[in-house]
Amino acid sequence: MCDIERMFHQFHVKAEDQDYLRFLWWDDGNFQAQSSVYRMRVHLFGAASSPGCANFGLKHVAAQGHGHYSETTIQFIERNFYVDDGLTSVATKEEAIKLVKEARQLCSAGKLRIHKFISNNHEVLASIPESERADSVRNRDLDLGESQIERALGIKWCIVSDQFHFRVIVEERPLSRRGVLSTVASIYDPLGFVAPFVLVGKQILQQMCQDKVGWDEPLSEELKPRWESWLLNDPTGPQPLTPNHILTMKSSVVLPPPGEFVKEDLYLRKRWRKVQYLANEFWTRWKREYLLNLQQRGKWCKTQRNAKINDIVMLMDNSLPRNEWKLAKVTKVYPSEDGIIRKLELLISDATLDDQGKRVNKPVYLERPIHKTVTLLEAE
Template sequence: MLNGSIGVLCRFRKDEVAITADIEGMFHQFYVAEAYRDFLRFLWWKNDDVEQEIVEYRMKVHIFGATSSPGCANFGLKRAADDGESEFGSDVAKFIRRDFYVDDGITATPDSQSAISLINRSRRLCAKAGLRLHKFTSNSREVLASIPVEDRTSDLQAVDLNKVQLPLQRVLGIMWNIENDVFCFRMQIKDVPLTRRGMLSTVSSIYDPLCFVGPVLLEGKRIVQQLCKEGADWDDPVPNDLRYRWERWRNELQDIENLKINRCLHPVQFGTVQRKEIQHFSDASNVGYGQCSYIRLLNGEGKVWCSFLIGKSRVAPLKPMTIPRLELTAALVSARMSKYLRWQLDIANYEEYFWVDSKVVLGYLANDVRRFHVFVANRIQQINELTEPKGWYYVSSKDNPSDCASRGMKACQLTSESSWIRGPEFLWKSDLNLNDVNATPCTETDKQLINDEMKRSCSLQTRVFQREDLYVRRRWRRVQYLANEFWVRWRKEFVQSLQKRNKWQRRMPNIAVDDIVLLDDDHAPRSKWRLARVLDTYPCPDGIVRKVQLMLSERERDDKGKRISAPSILDRPICKLIVLLRASEEKALQIAEDVARDSSTGSHDDEPRSALTLD
């Protein structure tokens, strides 16, 4: 129901003229159905007088803080967009539906006139639904001048638009320099205790949804991860070696304020875009793994512009993992990011390219015959479902900007001209020759790493083919694959069916009354399991007994062998019972003992006794 904040921010960067707005008291504009108002009851003094009695009230509108309020309010907002689409235009309805995060709306238009038209029609659509759009902001002074002063954001109401620079504004948590139309950071690091809790609080306080400063934050995440690895408690003091690393990293964070990122994905008056490409890079190391995505635009004059879209930077898992597997995991993150951008960007007719600096990963994706271990096979399958194998290319490590996401970088190194923000240099060339990029073949080491991940399975012996006989070789590999599949299925499905399995084939007799059983207890050793006698059975409709009533034996007795306490009666399923002696066997044993006793004594007057008693 709610739009994702990251997707809204990505669309906010598409065009030159940016607009932000807010819905006044959004939750309070939507009524709660009378049948559900009892869920919003509260106690308060009658007539707001603390001297009077406390009475019960019910809210008639949605309230701030309730989990249901954002979803219900956005449902009503989108319903208003659907109702007004035919009257006010599809672009207005799309703005209301797609570019609002709860009550904050942000969008971008190609020019000022379209922005003014969009604002006026959006205000009329919302007013018809009983909503008021206000707190408008824009990087265009022409747009701001067309908005009534009382409907602008508070920072712009007393500003002379012709003389004073436009102030900074927050857009969904990100600082936006309206005057220069760039995103920036204002670092206000609080003094917190040097503990695991305080460090995690500092790292989490830097809000960076698009991962502009992800490589810088990687070092802080690594320190917190190291504390977790060493088993440090939340409030334990930090070791001296980690304390030094943390203080150095924390002091360098102020340099992030020097970073400026263009809000718009293309420069002003770039012209008509003839070609659009999205370039995805991924990389991994023993420190971390990550990816970054760039949009590459070419206009009619052959000029190229490349902008950072979004990235991910994550620490490597604590469980040891080979570098090829980490590289494959990073490639999967890149493929998933491609799917997310296709869904969120609303850009049509663009091409996608995926770049990795690992020939092993390219070997994984190009192999469609051999089978890999589960970890590798699952990720290859997901990547192939999200992307085309022919869209993956090799790039050298020095030209791979995602190397910053996998190894981290200092805050002073992260500038607008760094490879992480600007992208690799070859993307800025008008003629991007992909054939030259992939010319480097796999080395023997790469081939060995690929073979290590392949499953060992029986296969037919192949002959040596001529180099020109490629078609026959492919056909023979296909036959080899089918033969291998046949033998695997024959071994797992047919051969195992030849083995006779007696379990579950013959029906066991039901547990009966007076059977002696042993009670299986998961929390006690076998020597402490209790004896019990079956008092009653509970047959199911099919006649099978699956639950019985038991009387437990007593370990302690008095001098006469009698129970000290009352017998314990309980119900248990038969899966927790082990039959030691059935009642029929006990009776036969009793008769045999009587016959043997009579034969030895010649007497038949004694009363028969049970072989095992629980009384």
């Protein structure tokens, strides 16, 4: 990834066209004084014509390189630039080093300077003069595995892992058609990498349009749980302690791997498959045998303690795999006519904190029936 320095200012405007770029200037910002009239001799930032003119000039520079540079370099200059930002990928580091060298030479012939180079390969970076590298990579060592996130045409790119990252921060908006549209439209994903995730939100919006819901009407009781579930679909949030944490000794979220794991896998030498089989067996028995003991029903048992504010509970959802159940704190109870609590308001846990230990995201509150929760820690 690279950038063309001050791209618009590198292309001159014909003398007969400079009157279209006239502007007034007051010395020292004194609007009472006589203004001066100036004309831009180069294309300026902010003019609607500048990107097109600069792009035409860049393609002209690339065309001058035919017969002198490789076709890969020519195509990179012609097709892999979005205004002044260049982005491409090649199969080997040798190709990358050659591409950088020829691209710099070709652009230099057209009085253009390509700089701010970024690569996920330290040998490619080493072949580039330090002054031509991006400031963010000059003092970092990729071999140390330092996390580094750069923006590639608006999308976050992790250089070390060579992966695109997406983080959706949901701001507090009304639970209405207008709020749903604002949230769904705020996810920037021009290439459709997270389309399966966004599709669920769009389907909810589509249903509201089909039902002819007003822009400021609240979500229906049918759509509200679906919308709240979609907002909480965060695999990086805090999770309950599960057998997988015990067997793999990992505190981070580990989603079930693809494939089926059978009893015969116990006798394979690959410990990984053995661990996955044991984790699945543990999870199945834990839900069937231990979890039910925590969630006793008053119909068959003696009178139990009612849920109270500040109880710590776990949200049950048998459709989710292991490690996907949410923790929550009871913030409000709704007693029925007989005094038994059958409905709760919950504050969903969120481990995203800033350097001062404060929440980054807005608190999320949900209402759930008590039979969808399991009490883990009772409030005093």
